Amino acid sequence: MKISQYLNTDTVQGTMLLPLLSRARCAEKYPGFFRDPAARKAAGELEVPPMLRKMAEQAAPLYALRQEVLLLAVRRYLRSCPEAVIVNLGCGLDTSFSKADNGRCRWINLDLPGVMEVRRRLLPCGEREELLAADAEDLSWIETIGSRPCYVIAGGFFYYFPEARVRRLLCAMADSFPGGGVCFDCESPLALRLSQETARRAGSAEAPMYFSLKNPERQLRSWSRSFGGITCVDRLPGAFRNPAYLPAADRFRLRAELRTGLLKFVEIRFRGKRTGN
Secondary structure (H helix, E strand, C coil): CCHHHCCCCCCHHHHHHHHHHHHHHHHHHCCCCCCCHHHHHHHHCCCCCHHHHHHHHHHHHHHHHHHHHHHHHHHHHHHHCCCCEEEEECCCCCCCHHHHCCCCCEEEEEECHHHHHHHHHHCCCCCCEEEEECCCCCHHHHHHCCCCCEEEEECCCHHHCCHHHHHHHHHHHHHHCCCCEEEEEEECHHHHHHHHHHHHHCCCCCCCCCCCCCCHHHHHHCCCCCEEEEEEECCCCHHHHCCCCCCHHHHHHHHHHHHCCCEEEEEEEECCCCCCC
8 A cells, every 4th residue: 555645745744654663563573562453464464665664673662662651641541430531632553542542532633634544444443442534733522522531642753743832732732621631642842853864864854853842841830720640650560671671772761761861651530520431
C-alpha cells in the first residue's frame, strides 16, 4: 500500500509511519514483553523507503515505551471510571485500543481525514472503537463526547504545535472534561532540536516541531485553574527494566532519557466531579 495515495508524507501526517514501523519491529525482536500483531500486519502491507525501516530498527524500543506508558495511564483511569470515553488525539496508526479495552469503555481515534482513510484500510475498528476525522484544534469535537467522563492520550502529538495552541487545547479539555485527564509525551528543548533532525532524515521536512517543556509542573501550573495534579513519569515500566526482555544498551538509553528529562511523559488530571460512572 502506498501511503502517498492518501496524504502528503512530507507533512505532519507522514510522521505516523515511524511509530507504527517501530512498534512492529519491537514486537518482532522482543515478543517476550511487547506484542502488537496489528502493527506487524499493517507494517507488512506498507511500501516505505528502506531508510525509514532502518530508522524503525533503531527507534523500536522508544515507540514501544510511548505506547506502554500511555496505556498504563488509560488503565489507571479506567479502573476508577470503567465506562469512560478515551480519546486518542492525533492517533495516527496507533493500535492501543485492543490492549486497553476493558469491555465497557468507548474509544475514539481522532485525526485528520487523510490519516483516517489510511486507518480504515489498515486498522479496522473493534467493538466500541470509533474513528473521528477532524482537526483537533477545531474544538467542536469536544461536543461529541457527551456527559461521560473522558480521558485523553496524545502520543507524539503536541510537538507540532506552538505553545499558545497547545495551551488553548489543553485548557479547553480541562474545562470540558471535569474529573478527566490527559497524558502526553514531550521533550526538552535540546531533545526537540535533535528530533527535528531525525524528522528531516525521515523525510518529514514539512513537519516542523515547536513544543517542548523543561519543567512541566512549573510551566503548566499557571495555564488553567482546572488543572489538578500534574505528574511526570521518570521510571521505566516494569517489563522495560527486565534484562531478560530488553538489551542493556536499550534499557540504559531509555532510562537516561527519562531521568535527564530529555523525554517526558506528562499526566494532567482535571479538577471537578465526573457526571458519569
